[in-house]
Amino acid sequence: MTARPAAAGRKAVAGIPAGLGRAQLLELYYFMRLTRSLEERLANLYRQGKVIGGLFRSLGQEADSVGSAFALDRSAGDMLSPLIRNLGSLLVMGALPVDVLRQYMAKATSPTRGRELNVHFGDLERGFIGQISHLGDMLPVMAGITLTFQLRGERRVGLVYVGDGAMSTGAFHEGMNLAAVRRLPLVVVAENNGYSYSTTLERQTAVPQLVLKARAYGVRGERADGNDVLAVYDVTRRAVDRARAGEGVTLIELVTYRRKGHAEHDDQHYVPKDELARWERNDPIDRFVRQLTDSGWADAGELEAADARVAGELDAAVQAAQGEPLPEPASALEGVYVEPPRQAAPWQREVTRG
Amino acid sequence: MAEVTYLEALRQGLREEMRRDERVFILGEDVGRYGGAFKVTEGFFEEFGEARVIDTPISEAAIVGAAAGAAHLGMRPVAEMQFIDFISCAYDMLTNYVATARYRANLACPLVVRGPCGGYVRGGPFHSQNPEAAFLHTPGLKIVCPATARDAKGLIKAAIRDDDPVLYFEHKYLYRRIKEQLPEDGDLVTPIGRARLALEGTDLSIITYSAMVWKALEAAQVLEKEDGLHAEVLDLRTLLPMDDAAILETVKKTNRVMIVHEDTRTGGVAGEIAARINESAFEWLDAPVLRVTAADTPLPYAPTLEDFVLPQTADIVSVARKLAAY
Numbered sequence: 001m002t003a004r005p006a007a008a009g010r011k012a013v014a015g016i017p018a019g020l021g022r023a024q025l026l027e028l029y030y031f032m033r034l035t036r037s038l039e040e041r042l043a044n045l046y047r048q049g050k051v052i053g054g055l056f057r058s059l060g061q062e063a064d065s066v067g068s069a070f071a072l073d074r075s076a077g078d079m080l081s082p083l084i085r086n087l088g089s090l091l092v093m094g095a096l097p098v099d100v101l102r103q104y105m106a107k108a109t110s111p112t113r114g115r116e117l118n119v120h121f122g123d124l125e126r127g128f129i130g131q132i133s134h135l136g137d138m139l140p141v142m143a144g145i146t147l148t149f150q151l152r153g154e155r156r157v158g159l160v161y162v163g164d165g166a167m168s169t170g171a172f173h174e175g176m177n178l179a180a181v182r183r184l185p186l187v188v189v190a191e192n193n194g195y196s197y198s199t200t201l202e203r204q205t206a207v208p209q210l211v212l213k214a215r216a217y218g219v220r221g222e223r224a225d226g227n228d229v230l231a232v233y234d235v236t237r238r239a240v241d242r243a244r245a246g247e248g249v250t251l252i253e254l255v256t257y258r259r260k261g262h263a264e265h266d267d268q269h270y271v272p273k274d275e276l277a278r279w280e281r282n283d284p285i286d287r288f289v290r291q292l293t294d295s296g297w298a299d300a301g302e303l304e305a306a307d308a309r310v311a312g313e314l315d316a317a318v319q320a321a322q323g324e325p326l327p328e329p330a331s332a333l334e335g336v337y338v339e340p341p342r343q344a345a346p347w348q349r350e351v352t353r354g
Numbered sequence: 355m356a357e358v359t360y361l362e363a364l365r366q367g368l369r370e371e372m373r374r375d376e377r378v379f380i381l382g383e384d385v386g387r388y389g390g391a392f393k394v395t396e397g398f399f400e401e402f403g404e405a406r407v408i409d410t411p412i413s414e415a416a417i418v419g420a421a422a423g424a425a426h427l428g429m430r431p432v433a434e435m436q437f438i439d440f441i442s443c444a445y446d447m448l449t450n451y452v453a454t455a456r457y458r459a460n461l462a463c464p465l466v467v468r469g470p471c472g473g474y475v476r477g478g479p480f481h482s483q484n485p486e487a488a489f490l491h492t493p494g495l496k497i498v499c500p501a502t503a504r505d506a507k508g509l510i511k512a513a514i515r516d517d518d519p520v521l522y523f524e525h526k527y528l529y530r531r532i533k534e535q536l537p538e539d540g541d542l543v544t545p546i547g548r549a550r551l552a553l554e555g556t557d558l559s560i561i562t563y564s565a566m567v568w569k570a571l572e573a574a575q576v577l578e579k580e581d582g583l584h585a586e587v588l589d590l591r592t593l594l595p596m597d598d599a600a601i602l603e604t605v606k607k608t609n610r611v612m613i614v615h616e617d618t619r620t621g622g623v624a625g626e627i628a629a630r631i632n633e634s635a636f637e638w639l640d641a642p643v644l645r646v647t648a649a650d651t652p653l654p655y656a657p658t659l660e661d662f663v664l665p666q667t668a669d670i671v672s673v674a675r676k677l678a679a680y
């Protein structure tokens with residue numbers, strides 16, 4: 001539980017930044033809390049052996065995912081593609097916690113019917129495309145999504161996340177360059193969380209700030225405090241508005257920190273203890289709570305109500321997902337093609353099991 | 355003698371080569387201080403220093419390309435792919451640049467690219483792949499796939515000493531599950547291009563490699579107990595160049611052959627082996643050459659699906675029965 005200052009009483013409502021209203025501030029809070037709590041539930045399930053594969057946490061990075069995705073206009077048909085630590089962005093786009101649980105537990109009811117893991121799933125209706133593991137690959141894909149917006153004259157915007165490590169891939173470079181040259185309506189969110197697996201930023205890139213790469217591509221660069229959800233929202237919102245107005249790509253560096261190991265199995269022994277402690281004190285949810293209550297934008301009761309809503313929704317989701325079955329084995333063969341091709345040589349199961 | 359895992363055997367082989375030859379160096383993601391995602395290079399950074407155990411950015415094409423450049427000048431680079439699935443990002447470098455270097459430019463390219471392959475670990479479609487068939491088709495490369503701890507060690511040493519580029523596919527399911535007594539001193543090198551008879555038999559031959567060797571041996575036990583059939587199991591160890599002599603020998607001995615691999619069926623290594631048998635030993639066959647492979651799908655994540663798609667011991671047993679009864 002987050003320690004919260006005592007209720008601020010009848011303080012005057014100071015001007016809320018970034019053109020947001022009180023209801024939206026509460027939504028931002030809700031999504032950050034939902035992200036963190038859902039991952040905590042997943043960690044419990046992981047320890048019980050109910051998560052089949054690995055578990056990747058975004059502890060301390062919730063503001064970055066939530067604030068940036070919140071800047072998109074879902075009703076306009078904006079789309080994003082997440083990375084492994086962008087669970088929050090999926091929730092903002094309307095992904096259901098129960099579907100995330102189903103994915104991790106490989107349930108038949110999961111969006112990928114047990115074929116893919118964790119947050120590797122998409123939903124075109126809700127406006128997100130699932131990533132694959134190969135880092136950087138989603139950049140060219142989102143270039144194609146936004147190229148299509150442009151070709152069709154649609155005023156829609158795309159957003160793609162890329163880690164400080166993923167930026168070293170060839171696919172990132174090629175996709176970025178294509179998007180820049182075509183002035184596509186794409187916002188590229190570069191998450192500088194200090195690490196790619198065990199590798200620190202200095203060993204990943206020779207530039208001290210990721211935003212410096214923007215110049216090389218000829219796109220606008222911005223840098224913001226990734227643990228300040230309002231700053232994240234504001235910088236992304238301006239980039240989204242520019243993209244929608246035809247002004248092309250923005251590369252946004254969000255400075256944040258990976259507070260857990262690469263995945264749940266990684267004890268992050270390579271991380272200096274004082275560094276961790278420093279970032280724990282810079283927790284994005286704690287910071288936002290202080291901001292909300294100190295400024296009188298929300299009171300403790302409203303935040304508690306949001307927490308209760310999150311807890312209730314997750315109780316129901318965990319309960320629902322746990323009881324569901326794994327996929328039927330033979331369903332594995334379906335859907336490789338629209339029409340299954342005729343096989344010259346049948347598979348052994350077809351020969352020996354009729 | 356000491357009992358070592360497949361993983362430890364690989365580590366020993368690497369370490370011995372680095373001690374033996376100062377031209378050998380390692381490069382890859384998180385291989386240095388961290389010791390690699392699977393800890394294959396644990397302790398290397400401390401022993402050999404930063405200059406010989408190099409942490410790279412996440413750039414597989416650059417890792418392989420840089421290895422090639424170093425190899426041209428007489429170094430012996432060993433490049434790690436964190437998971438072998440990411441070798442696809444270096445496909446251009448390997449197939450266009452590395453594989454052709456000697457032929458087109460008379461450039462030496464003695465490098466090794468190694469990494470964890472294979473499924474049965476609930477890794478989903480991008481942490482379970484077996485990419486050997488994609489490279490079998492490329493003249494100029496060599497491909498090795500150890501199944502035992504002894505060969506994990508012997509083949510990495512041979513790969514590093516080889517004057518051509520070698521892809522070394524280590525199976526992550528075997529890392530800590532397979533153990534073997536290995537001599538503590540002496541130079542344990544497994545010659546590249548030489549298969550190994552894992553089990554002698556007379557009734558039928560199972561030609562296989564990598565983790566499937568163990569499933570084939572399991573199946574052979576079942577066949578012996580339940581059917582009185584004596585299966586021979588040939589562990590290829592090297593896929594490129596293939597040990598045609600060993601394949602022919604087992605064909606001529608049992609006259610009934612099946613090929614087992616974990617990779618998907620269409621365009622898989624089994625097709626090549628079957629064609630070779632067909633071309634050079636057709637008259638020795640009493641039955642068609644049969645295959646046990648994964649189904650032609652991406653590899654799914656859910657245990658029920660993964661187990662269905664991947665070859666299981668029961669598949670080998672039932673295809674072997676069909677083969678024996680033909």
Ligand SMILES: Cc1ncc(C[n+]2csc(CCOP(=O)(O)OP(=O)(O)O)c2C)c(N)n1
Nearest residue numbers: 085133134135163164165166195196197440
């Ligand atoms: C092409 C490719 N190479 C290697 C990997 C293995 N890998 C998975 S995540 C990761 C580190 C990613 O770091 P970063 O992009 O900074 O994202 P973060 O984990 O910090 O969110 C690595 C090396 C991969 N997924 N894809």
Ligand SMILES: [Mg+2]
Nearest residue numbers: 163164195196
């Ligand atoms: Mg990172």
